[in-house]
């Protein structure tokens with residue numbers, strides 16, 4: 001999800017500012033990007049969550065039941081009110097990564113997999129070159145006080161569902177979102193657990209993800225589960241990414257739950273620094 005408006009509900013204002021630029025950059029270089037907005041809904045008993053969410057964010061239109069049905073016909077009789085963040089976008093992440101790697105290869109970049117750079121990372125700079133260290137949690141040290149935030153997700157397949165944009169279901173304890181990945185596949189995510197453990201999805205989380213998806217639409221009951229997986233988000237205390245310079249090494253880290261959204265704009269900031277000597281924005285430098 002490339003959702004700078006929705007994320008501003010809980011993120012630092014700089015994340016929305018950078019995220020808007022990130023969204024612009026994604027639109028320039030990713031043909032698979034879909035700009036259909038995000039639909040935010042809540043069960044009747046949690047409608048106060050919708051009021052709170054609307055107050056904390058910008059860039060949305062209020063929808064009544066008919067408005068929800070016009071956007072997502074299968075949700076027409078499921079929710080009475082919603083919010084539409086029409087400028088937000090989504091992209092199937094694995095297809096996006098493949099197309100980015102393809103673009104790098106076409107530019108003659110030497111891309112290597114399963115080839116970890118040995119510590120200390122700043123010594124890996126070739127003569128006259130630099131290292132840009134984007135190792136996520138692997139860069140954690142006394143100087144880089146990162147923490148891990150575990151995110152569990154599921155991918156399911158169901159042909160009778162026809163959601164065309166990300167849907168967020170607000171809930172005081174288990175807010176979840178469903179993102180259409182194309183070919184009848186839907187990503188259901190994601191937990192937010194203060195832990196750096198990358199081990200398998202717990203039964204508790206699986207139940208939360210699945211029951212909340214079924215609360216969005218009961219057709220999820222018949223979906224086939226094709227994947228359960230876990231990722232650990234690298235984050236600093238304030239959940240804002242940081243860019244730091246140490247000798248010939250630039251570290252870029254702490255993207256937290258915004259790594260896809262912010263990657264192009266963080267890359268742009270580093271490129272501007274290298275090409276034009278521009279300083280890193282104050283809120284990001286460390």
Ligand SMILES: Cc1cc2nc3c(=O)[nH]c(=O)nc-3n(C[C@H](O)[C@H](O)[C@H](O)COP(=O)(O)OP(=O)(O)OC[C@H]3O[C@@H](n4cnc5c(N)ncnc54)[C@H](O)[C@@H]3O)c2cc1C
Nearest residue numbers: 001116117135136138151190231255256257258259260261
């Ligand atoms: C379930 C889930 C859903 C998410 N959904 C979204 C979303 O919808 N939108 C969004 O914007 N963000 C989303 N995120 C957040 C996003 O995935 C993270 O912010 C992002 O992955 C952080 O990227 P990163 O490259 O900084 O770190 P990482 O993704 O942790 O990548 C670090 C990389 O460095 C490599 N590495 C480590 N050590 C070395 C070494 N010594 N040499 C070479 N390579 C090394 C690792 O193998 C890894 O590939 C989601 C995260 C999760 C877990």
